[in-house]
Amino acid sequence: MQDQPLNAADFDFLEGALLQYGDDNCVLNCSELDGYFTALVSGPAQVDINDWFPAIWGGQTPNWSSPDEAKQFIQLCVRHMNTLASQLIANPEAFSPRFEQTEHQGQPLTLAEEWCFGYLRGVSLGNWPDLPAPLTAKFQVISLCAEQDNFELPADLDTALHQQNVAAIEPAALAIHNYWVAQR
Template sequence: MQNLPLTPSDFEFIDDTLMKHGDDHSVLNPSELDGYFTALVSSPAQVDIAQWFPAIWGGQNPDWESPEEGKQFIDLCVRHINTLATQLALDPTAFKARLEQTEHQGQVLTLAEEWCFGYLRGVAVAQWPALPAAEAAQFEAISFCAEQDNFELPDDLDVALHKQRVAAIEAAAVALHDYWAAQRSA
């Protein structure tokens, strides 16, 4: 049960819970949570739930309506983080960042800002040390997209460049996971 991938209804529960209990300092949606967890499972050292769970909420746990609500949310988080850890460690080709989509000037565009922002939140919680140049370039591919304002895409957006940058994110996440995994086993 702890390794089963989440279903669409599981992600809907997560989304509803984040909206209900979150604020401006919290993880906002499942995409940001996915990026956050990806960074945590890719970290140079394991991060304890007592550290990463309150960080979802900006540092303070929510006031749950019931113990069952809190338990269900935590269980789903643990299942998702376990799924990501398994994918990245054993089958990185199965890893797919949970990115959002929008329409821009008549075409569907994939947005990465929220996912990347979550990834940066995970890096901060895990307190990653400085990276060597090659890995720092991979990290830059993610951090650059976290700085983009996808809420209002500019009319003159370079769509080809945007797609290229978004396409680089999953490979960068896998490369960073692999780098830290090699460091942990060395």
């Protein structure tokens, strides 16, 4: 089925391919890929696979080890995009961005920077026009998070504020999606 959610093994395959064939110009992990696809299925117009697939790889197509590997990667991407599109339209409460998890000072911490960076990649590829003022603030929640460089979290990180900012991303993405769907 083309919108059956991916399982852990599917995400492991995607992650492995991104690591094997990617570089600094590519989508680097499944969190970034999830944000990228969320923007693509949320935008004002459909983006063709001939545009979104090479953009994952910084404009270049990988030298796959086999045609089956390339086919599996593309099929999993399409399935994940279809799942996201279905969730966002028919079951938005099931939508959950694929944020990364880490530990900070012995406590679990959700990181959304990679997801947000992927989302901005999708927005750029989709060549979105400006959003109306009420949604611009919601978009800024995502774009500001993408600009953060949290490869090493500061010792004095305000974790409560950080988690509050991360919690605002999902509703922002849903509101933006709903706006563009109504405009299509």
